[in-house]
Amino acid sequence: xxxxxxxxxxxxxxxxxxxxxxxxxREEVEKKFQEVKEYIRTNPHANIQEIxxxxxxxxxxxRQWIREERLQFADDSxxxxxxxxxGASIKTGKYCDNCKTSMANAFASTFRKQxxxxxxxxxxxxxxxxxxxxx
Numbered sequence: 001x002x003x004x005x006x007x008x009x010x011x012x013x014x015x016x017x018x019x020x021x022x023x024x025x026r027e028e029v030e031k032k033f034q035e036v037k038e039y040i041r042t043n044p045h046a047n048i049q050e051i052x053x054x055x056x057x058x059x060x061x062x063r064q065w066i067r068e069e070r071l072q073f074a075d076d077s078x079x080x081x082x083x084x085x086x087g088a089s090i091k092t093g094k095y096c097d098n099c100k101t102s103m104a105n106a107f108a109s110t111f112r113k114q115x116x117x118x119x120x121x122x123x124x125x126x127x128x129x130x131x132x133x134x135x
Contacts, residue, residue: 032057033065040071047078069093 004015006022013022021029036055040046043054052059065071066081072092073079080089083096085103090096095103 029061032061033070036062036065037071040073044074044077051079066092067094 002015003012004020005011006013006025007020008025009022011022011024019026032055036051036057039051039055043050046054048059048062051057052062062071063081066073066079069092075091077091080091082088083090083099084094085099086096088096088098
């Protein structure tokens with residue numbers, strides 16, 4: 001087990017993975033997330049700055065929740081972040097649908113090429129036959 005300092009409050013804690021924050025700070029972040037989520041339900045047309053100001057949280061934290069796909073906004077919402085690949089406006093996640101599709105196709109193509117190269121090359125017809133010695 002690894003011991004780290006909490007990135008938020010500075011206390012030591014046993015780090016098990018994920019964010020480098022202690023369990024008590026993680027609970028506070030989760031409570032704040034639930035508040036923000038409820039605020040968005042009651043104020044669907046609020047922008048990121050309004051959400052952050054009214055809930056005493058940072059815009060970067062809200063963007064992180066959007067990238068993690070914990071928050072998702074309706075198409076008519078003014079909230080949007082940029083696709084990490086092409087810069088198009090998206091409502092949740094890291095990539096727009098076009099970039100997701102092109103990445104999936106590229107991955108599938110690479111996987112197919114890898115699979116084809118792993119196949120043993122065909123040898124001549126007589127190379128794989130069993131042979132008997134005559135006495």
